[in-house]
Amino acid sequence: MMDWTDRHCRYLHRQLTSHALLFTEMVTSAALVHGDAERLLGYDDSEHPVAVQLGGSDPLELAEAVRICDRFGYDEINLNVGCPSDRVQSGKFGACLMAEPGLVAQCLMAMAEATDIPVTVKCRIGIDDQDSEADLDRFVDAVLPTGIEALYVHARKAWLKGLSPKENRDIPPLDYDRVYRLKQRLGDFPVMINGGIKSLEECEMHLKQTDGVMLGRAAYHDPIILAVADAKVFGEDRAPKTLDDIQAAMTAYSEIELSKGTRLNQITRHMLGLANGLPGARRFRQILSVEACKPGAGPEVIAAAFAQINEAAGAVRVA
Numbered sequence: 001m002m003d004w005t006d007r008h009c010r011y012l013h014r015q016l017t018s019h020a021l022l023f024t025e026m027v028t029s030a031a032l033v034h035g036d037a038e039r040l041l042g043y044d045d046s047e048h049p050v051a052v053q054l055g056g057s058d059p060l061e062l063a064e065a066v067r068i069c070d071r072f073g074y075d076e077i078n079l080n081v082g083c084p085s086d087r088v089q090s091g092k093f094g095a096c097l098m099a100e101p102g103l104v105a106q107c108l109m110a111m112a113e114a115t116d117i118p119v120t121v122k123c124r125i126g127i128d129d130q131d132s133e134a135d136l137d138r139f140v141d142a143v144l145p146t147g148i149e150a151l152y153v154h155a156r157k158a159w160l161k162g163l164s165p166k167e168n169r170d171i172p173p174l175d176y177d178r179v180y181r182l183k184q185r186l187g188d189f190p191v192m193i194n195g196g197i198k199s200l201e202e203c204e205m206h207l208k209q210t211d212g213v214m215l216g217r218a219a220y221h222d223p224i225i226l227a228v229a230d231a232k233v234f235g236e237d238r239a240p241k242t243l244d245d246i247q248a249a250m251t252a253y254s255e256i257e258l259s260k261g262t263r264l265n266q267i268t269r270h271m272l273g274l275a276n277g278l279p280g281a282r283r284f285r286q287i288l289s290v291e292a293c294k295p296g297a298g299p300e301v302i303a304a305a306f307a308q309i310n311e312a313a314g315a316v317r318v319a
Helices: 007-016 029-034 037-041 059-072 086-090 094-099 101-113 134-146 176-186 200-206 217-221 223-232 243-259 264-268 281-293 299-318
Strands: 022-028 050-055 076-081 119-127 151-158 191-194 212-214
Touching (some): 007 022, 007 264, 022 037, 029 050, 200 223, 243 264, 264 281
Parallel strands (some): 022 050
16 A cells, blocks of 8 residues: 555564565556665565565566566565556556556566566456456456466456545445456466455455455554464464564664664554554554654654553553
8 A cells, every 4th residue: 555555564564463465565667667776675574475566557667677676585576457546547557557458468478577476466346337247357367378376356446537546445336246256267366355354354254265365454554453363364373462562573673763764753653553442542642643753752652652551451450
């Protein structure tokens, strides 16, 4: 998710789950080829397994971007053909490319030829007036022979004319059954489902029909649900991380990042949902969102925020 799942966000999420595949923000091929690759692609080794998500529509440029990504050691390279934002459309990438499956196929072939890393695609079930059955099948049949290794399908159409990106996350109806039918048609080919999934219980339901589930806003706004993902989804027999574990990890991480010039609020802005539903959560969010923005803010701000949760929990136990 652009402007959300940066490296600080991914570091936090990796503290909660050891096995889930993490995705970068979408990075355009043009930005990689002509810009600062280290700034755009750098990450902490602890983030593995991690996939880089690219946006673009020029096969040669995407191939060059893939070769750059190769140097950073990502576990997967994903082409985004699902983002509906105006900025993406104006650059002729994202969901608008679903209208050009032949061009997408050319891009994917160039990407696959440029790397030994798995190349995958994220798409919608359709755009605008496309028929979600015939046109999705036509798109998928065009891209499957290119060497891609998995397909991530957002179970909503994207309306590129008339709806904002925010509206495209809510107004077009979800059609999970369409993704299920696609999976049945493709047999053993890996199909992951995405869109409007809010809990691990829902994930378990979808996993009966698909090979994987992609969580976006649910994992961002309520990241603590990832703490039990390793046990519930991946079958790991180990106690989930506690808030004390997360505090220790993020404090140590912030100390290292601050020494490199990172501002504390760049890290803490991703932590606001950690205490959702707990006593003291409101004050926890206030401290992380306000105090962390002040000049000179350091790891003590994180300690102060978590102290609110511990104090509120103690008060509840005493009461």
